[in-house]
Amino acid sequence: MRFTPIREILLGKHENEKVAIRGWVYRKREGKETIFILVRDSTGVIQCTVKAGSSAWAEAERLTIESSLTLEGTVKQDKRAVGGYELSVDAISVVGLAELFPISKDKSEEFLRDVRHLWLRSRRMNLIMRVRGKVQKFTDEFFESQDFVEVSPPMFITSACEGGSTLFGLKYFDQNMYLTQSAQLYLEILIYSLEKVYCVAPSFRAEKSRTIRHLTEYWHIEAEQAFADMEDLMRLEEGLLTHICQRASEQCKEEFAELKADISKLALVKPPFPKITYTEGIEKLKAKGLNVMWGEDLGYEHEKALAEEFGKPFFIYDYPKQIKAFYCKTHRDRPDIAMSTDILVPRIGEISTGGAREDDKEILVARIKEMGLKIEDYDWYLDLRRYGTIPHVGFGMGLERLLTWMLDLENIIDAIPFPRTTRRFYP
Numbered sequence: 001m002r003f004t005p006i007r008e009i010l011l012g013k014h015e016n017e018k019v020a021i022r023g024w025v026y027r028k029r030e031g032k033e034t035i036f037i038l039v040r041d042s043t044g045v046i047q048c049t050v051k052a053g054s055s056a057w058a059e060a061e062r063l064t065i066e067s068s069l070t071l072e073g074t075v076k077q078d079k080r081a082v083g084g085y086e087l088s089v090d091a092i093s094v095v096g097l098a099e100l101f102p103i104s105k106d107k108s109e110e111f112l113r114d115v116r117h118l119w120l121r122s123r124r125m126n127l128i129m130r131v132r133g134k135v136q137k138f139t140d141e142f143f144e145s146q147d148f149v150e151v152s153p154p155m156f157i158t159s160a161c162e163g164g165s166t167l168f169g170l171k172y173f174d175q176n177m178y179l180t181q182s183a184q185l186y187l188e189i190l191i192y193s194l195e196k197v198y199c200v201a202p203s204f205r206a207e208k209s210r211t212i213r214h215l216t217e218y219w220h221i222e223a224e225q226a227f228a229d230m231e232d233l234m235r236l237e238e239g240l241l242t243h244i245c246q247r248a249s250e251q252c253k254e255e256f257a258e259l260k261a262d263i264s265k266l267a268l269v270k271p272p273f274p275k276i277t278y279t280e281g282i283e284k285l286k287a288k289g290l291n292v293m294w295g296e297d298l299g300y301e302h303e304k305a306l307a308e309e310f311g312k313p314f315f316i317y318d319y320p321k322q323i324k325a326f327y328c329k330t331h332r333d334r335p336d337i338a339m340s341t342d343i344l345v346p347r348i349g350e351i352s353t354g355g356a357r358e359d360d361k362e363i364l365v366a367r368i369k370e371m372g373l374k375i376e377d378y379d380w381y382l383d384l385r386r387y388g389t390i391p392h393v394g395f396g397m398g399l400e401r402l403l404t405w406m407l408d409l410e411n412i413i414d415a416i417p418f419p420r421t422t423r424r425f426y427p
């Protein structure tokens with residue numbers, strides 16, 4: 001038997017035709033004359049009606065929420081039904097009768113997170129996961145158009161990329177190892193062969209902060225480019241974000257509408273993005289009356305205040321060296337300033353960090369020592385400067401932070417199917 005996707009029916013392609021659908025019971029309402037069953041499949045939700053006296057009545061009566069089933073019937077236009085069409089049912093076949101489903105209307109956010117494995121069936125999570133999948137596809141499209149090679153970095157690593165405080169350690173047989181915080185150092189290795197590389201892979205942060213924008217495991221879009229400078233980097237990042245937003249505004253209209261997410265902000269994303277230096281940022285914050293000193297890292301409140309002013313993604317660049325990682329290249333005529341840049345967006349703040357990498361071996365060695373890191377941990381990294389060093393740049397963008405902004409999500413937790421935070425790691 002051919003089963004028709006529900007979305008096809010809702011698009012009006014099968015009016016007055018006999019069709020078969022399959023899926024799960026989403027909601028059910030029983031009247032004396034009619035039983036209304038909302039049935040969902042991966043593509044949509046449709047109202048199905050069973051009339052008293054029909055041979056399907058007995059099956060309809062025993063259906064419980066989330067039972068899996070197949071139905072046959074005739075498609076009717078009905079302005080009152082959600083979606084404008086309904087199925088007038090002739091036959092129902094139960095595939096798996098569900099026990100009493102724990103999720104009902106009045107459940108709290110906390111409860112929905114406890115039963116994440118079931119809540120993922122909701123229309124809301126279905127739509128978010130669809131957009132997430134598409135954004136990953138748009139990312140691949142963009143990098144392919146720019147001749148980047150997709151590569152696969154390791155998850156077990158031997159030395160920190162982003163500093164010890166957010167590093168997860170683990171026993172690797174009888175050695176100490178870590179979970180990766182960023183693929184960057186490995187992408188740097190690969191540009192000596194492939195020049196332009198990217199990956200979308202998990203990163204792990206032992207992040208104690210409980211905020212709307214922190215996970216302990218997230219997906220990281222990272223790229224690295226040989227023979228390139230800060231201008232190339234900003235152009236690349238602008239290009240990626242613009243491509244994703246443009247494609248989403250064409251291809252995710254229905255999802256945004258059903259999620260009640262504001263799609264119009266995506267059209268504001270076009271190059272060139274506004275760019276301010278860190279120093280200008282500090283001045284702006286002081287002018288707004290915020291208490292912040294040059295040399296301090298920007299906190300969430302600072303980032304939000306700046307992002308509000310722009311109302312769309314923008315760059316902050318040229319940060320004080322002391323708040324940046326050991327690998328950041330400094331201006332040759334301003335050794336206190338790192339060629340590092342973040343993209344900030346409204347409500348979320350930072351969604352990306354990138355920059356030029358120190359390509360001078362002696363400066364890099366001094367920097368590693370200055371930061372109290374062990375030089376022997378970075379011996380292979382120094383080899384990249386020993387053998388044919390090149391100017392190069394790269395960045396990392398958090399996929400979930402990007403989605404949280406795009407889809408107006410209240411919390412980053414909903415941007416990933418199985419969130420890991422300090423408190424949540426089940427199922």
Ligand code: 4AD
Pocket residue numbers: 161162181182183184205207213214215216218220222223350351352353354355394395396397398399400401
């Ligand atoms: O700013 P970060 O730490 O930069 C790096 O890891 C660089 N090595 C990237 C590179 O140049 N290849 O992390 C980059 C981005 C952040 O801007 C943020 O979007 C995301 O990763 N991110 C997180 N997302 C969710 N939860 C967390 N705990 C995150 N930490 C960072």
Ligand code: MG
Pocket residue numbers: 342350352353
């Ligand atoms: Mg950062």
